Amino acid sequence: MIDKTIIKELEEIVGPKNVLSRKVDLVTYSYDATSDMPKQAPDIVVLPTTTTEVQRIVNLAQEQGLAIYPRGAGTNLSGGTIPLKKGIVLSFQRMSTIIEVDPDNLTATVQPGVVIQELNNAVAPFGLIYPPDPGTVATATMGGSIAENSGGLRGLKYGVTKHYVMGMEVVLANGDKVRFGGKTVKNVTAYDFANLFVGSEGTLGIVTEITVKLIPSxxxxxxxxxxxxxxxxxxxxxxxxxxxxxxxxxxxxxxxxxxxxxxxxxxxxxxxxxxxxxxxxxxxxxxxxxxxxxxxxxxxxxxxxxxxxxxxxxxxxxxxxxxxxxxxxxLAQLNPTVVLEDATVPRTRVTDMLLSCQKIAKKYDLKMGTFGHAGDGNLHPTILTDANNKEEMERVHKAVDEIFATALSFGGTLSGEHGIGMAKMRYLGDEIGESGLRMMRSVKEALDPHYLLNPGKMVPAKEA
Ligand SMILES: Cc1cc2nc3c(=O)[nH]c(=O)nc-3n(C[C@H](O)[C@H](O)[C@H](O)COP(=O)(O)OP(=O)(O)OC[C@H]3O[C@@H](n4cnc5c(N)ncnc54)[C@H](O)[C@@H]3O)c2cc1C
Structure with a gap:
């Protein structure tokens, strides 16, 4: 439970209608699109409308030692938005303004809560598109897709989100507001910070404004x-x-x-x-x-x-x-639980990976369908199961372990587009090694020393 005085302060920052604390509202934010994950209702949900409000919320969270869980549409498939400890879910539903479409510079600038399809609708009259198009293009937000570095159906030719981000405004864990990049096609000033935040899954900073590249349709x-x-x-x-x-x-x-x-x-x-x-x-x-x-x-x-x-x-x-x-x-309507994976291999290994998935399904006697962005080597082996069936879930977990081990043995990666979140954190060391994990923690601790931003996601805690 969050202290009443904190609730009052949050209400002063964003207005009472933008603070949700009733149990019935909180339950909606206890899960995302990922199955086989723990469900946990947050203590409070806050819906800011401006960057200044985000800064004030972060400052308050910092003072009170509360975690912050940024959330777009909650469609991620790695457990990235599930709150794990005492804190605030920061929902960007109401920060959803398309600030500018600039057809002369071929850019658009948006708030993080803008739905990807809405951006595409806004740029279509200019004969332009914003190519990254996850399957959830009609619901997922720009902020969420930037934090996941989402791909989609057009990734093969047009690339993924990171190829379109030109600049962004970010609120850091200490409440500072920073801006990197902008409308210039070229920009090699400082480290490439904008891209550090792309794919950072809400663990390094809160994205409050984004400038993206558009291309002719x-x-x-x-x-x-x-x-x-x-x-x-x-x-x-x-x-x-x-x-x-x-x-x-x-x-x-x-x-x-x-x-x-x-x-x-x-x-x-x-x-x-x-x-x-x-x-x-x-x-x-x-x-x-x-x-x-x-x-x-x-x-x-x-x-x-x-x-x-x-x-x-x-x-x-x-x-x-x-x-x-x-x-x-x-696939999801067939069984109560759908475990969807994201293993990705070099394109010359697509056949090997498809056949391996078939073998793994047979070995563990599981119902599995595979689909995905084959041209990117990005396959989605999808296991249809029931989380209540403990014995079957043990086989599911073994199968998933084997899918990832196989993808890595083919020179592949744990995730082509769905991110690490909670779901794949335990495998991270298998791909990037102990030094890679140390580097992840160094970056995290430089920007968020108290692990206030989306704790328990992407960056595994140090072994005790
Ligand atoms: C049916 C289905 C199909 C899908 N197809 C694809 C696909 O083809 N390609 C693909 O890449 N993905 C796909 N996804 C996954 C998902 O839709 C994408 O990752 C999507 O971009 C997430 O957007 P969201 O608004 O729902 O983000 P959320 O799920 O709300 O959040 C995702 C992450 O971003 C963080 N975050 C959100 N907003 C901010 C912010 N403003 N600042 C900092 N961090 C933030 C969250 O903390 C979380 O870690 C699919 C999912 C489903 C359910």
Whole structure:
């Protein structure tokens, strides 16, 4: 419980309607999109609307030794927003203004609570896009996606969030407000602090304003669905497309179980008699280049015994991408608990990783579907289980350990886009080693010596 005088002070800072302390409200903030995580209601939720309010809240938290848990839409998949000890959830729901769209400089400046799709809607009339597009583009916030360095369906050609952040304003753990970068295309002044905060999962500072790069919207695109009777043919097609030096905007995979589940859920007519499908989109400004790239993709698909279906209209294209975006929600309706992982490997190892996931599912007798951003080597093996079934959960945890160990043995990484949070902290040393962990702690302690910002996430505590 938080002291009444602190509640009063918070109400003075942001106004009483922006402070939530009733149990019924707090429960909503006790979890995020990650399953198999402890649930813990926060002591209080505060919804600031300005940077000055954020600074005053941080100063108060510091004085009182309260932790701060920044929160956007709570769609992260690594337990990043779950409060773990006494403190304040700082929700950015009401800091959601698009401050400026600057079509002359190809930039936009936003508050952290702006939803990614809203930014895209605002820049579309200028013929521009903000490319990072996680599956949750219609709900996730700019602040949350910057703190996770989110990727998405267009990551292969257009990169991920870090490639678009040009500058930001951050409130540090000591209450200071700092600004790094801005609208200049080039900026090598000081350390690259803006990028230090990208992907820092709310552990180093609170992002209160962001300037991002926009790009012209591609004029032409060709979308296709490629069907395979063997999973390895789909994996080899991914490697083959990249090897042919065509970089599609999007190159996604779904295995048989995901296809069947999505079809059952959406009824859009996906074929269920195949082992895997790839969804590919090539795009660009010149029609003939896009056409040439589509043909190059078709050639690789044919070489790998795939069957190709071109989307004949925008409606057909939209249907394909809706099917892909439905992958996780569709799988999620089958079982009470969905453990979704994010193991990522070099693109030449995609086939090996797909086959390994199949073997691991069989070994531990688990229901697992795999889909993901295959062109990035970023796969989402998704285990369908029930957290109440203790015996099965033990097998799930062993399978997850093995998935990550396999990805690392292939030269891969623990996370391509979902971050470390609480969910993967125990594996971090396996990838970055003891010196890497020491370096993480040094950076954390330089900026947040008392571990007030999102404690218990990303940076493992020192062994006693
Ligand atoms: C169905 C589904 C599909 C998804 N698809 C993708 C995908 O394709 N690609 C992908 O990368 N991710 C994906 N995700 C994960 C998630 O949607 C992204 O990480 C998203 O960008 C998180 O945004 P959010 O607003 O929900 O952030 P939250 O979950 O609220 O927060 C995420 C992290 O950011 C911190 N944070 C939030 N705001 C701030 C701030 N202002 N300052 C400092 N720290 C802050 C939080 O403390 C937390 O650590 C998916 C999730 C789901 C459920």
């Amino acid at each position: 591609p004029k032409y695109r060709r979308s296709m669905m490629c069907l395979f009777k063997k999973l390895e043919d789909a994996g080899n097609t991914v490697t083959g497309i990249i090897k042919s030096q065509v970089i599609p905007a999007t190159l996604e995979i779904m295995d048989k179980m995901t296809i069947e589940t999505v079809e059952n859920y959406t009824r859009i007519g996906l074929p269920t008699d195949v082992e895997a499908l790839l969804l590919v989109e090539v795009d660009g400004m010149a029609e003939e280049v896009v056409e040439r790239e589509a043909q190059a993709v078709a050639k690789v698909v044919k070489e790998n015994c795939g069957e190709l279906k071109l989307a004949g209209s925008d409606a057909e294209r939209d249907q394909l991408w809706a099917a892909r975006r439905a992958a996780l929600p569709a």
